[in-house]
Amino acid sequence: MRAKREALKTLFTAIKECKVDSDIIDLLLLINSIKGVYTTSSCSGRVGIIEEPKIGAKPLSRWLIKKHFPITFEEAKNSLKAAQKGVIFLKAQPPIFHIVGENVEIGKKLHEIGLSSGFKYTTFKALSKERVLVEINSTEYLTVPLGGDGRILISDEYLEFSINLANEMLKRSKSRLPRLEKNFKKLKEELGEDELFYELNPPMARYI
């Protein structure tokens, strides 16, 4: 209960500070309003270009452009002017949700929802009696090296081809969000609503 209280406060604050991807706010509020369920971190999916000075060293990376919606060739081309050091990657990543079930039974229901909504790479990330962390994830990842140390090694034609592919993958993975929402509505009918959610933020809660 305490962990959920903290998670809810963090979520509501993040929403107010515009730090939550706008196209999944309603879905996150829905999920968190369910008894025994809360989210810890989520992303609505993205396409972008990133510089990685040292492969795998995530903290040192910097995004040249990052959007939760398809990007245009012009936006991508412009962003590459800022490339300086490290390998440059065009990346597409699907929506990812990290959701806690407050017991194993709920955890398994969350896992099943992910899979049946078409998020084929849904797994359990952590397990304990009161806390089962499920990651709802999919397979539409693209990781395309474009060059390195400021030097672009691909033609405009290839850049456009890759961007179209990245955008297509993002659209496909996002197209499952309505099904995910529908399945979480069913789960809410089954498990019931969490009074704590409504207690902590009545104004926001009124919208869902």
Add this chain to the structure above:
Amino acid sequence: MRAKREALKTLFTAIKECKVDSDIIDLLLLINSIKGVYTTSSCSGRVGIIEEPKIGAKPLSRWLIKKHFPITFEEAKNSLKAAQKGVIFLKAQPPIFHIVGENVEIGKKLHEIGLSSGFKYTTFKALSKERVLVEINSTEYLTVPLGGDGRILISDEYLEFSINLANEMLKRSKSRLPRLEKNFKKLKEELGEDELFYELNPPMARYI
């Protein structure tokens, strides 16, 4: 016990038929010799070029070249001559192990081994009282589109650059295998050896 018996028979047959990646045979035998633990499917990591007629439709895909070791520019260039239909991807994938723990406690130990051996993307894939399926996986994935419908859209220079990157990622992910093996040896000391393993295939078992 029955599930492990079947899994072991499948493994030994696959080894005899040369269907198991040679560089992880010893590790797989070690893991399966541990009481309460067995593998279901694993891959030692690979680099290759694949054609996907329809993105995401795995059964329809075909590999133009696939190796468990670094590939050369010449090998890659030659393999592309066979490209006909669909999007062509250069892919790098790390070693992946699917391992069953016969109860939740063992499942958690397997999960911990994956993470502490540097396989940062280790998760639980399925959960039940007698069967916890753990996937030991890492983050070094590359998915580079090279062209489509037989037409290659990248220069030789870029192909060489991407292949070097793919090979580097494969080497990095494989470099964790010795640590994984060391951790499984410790687990064997802790949980003990499985008589069933030695009963089913004495000649092979003698080597580990």
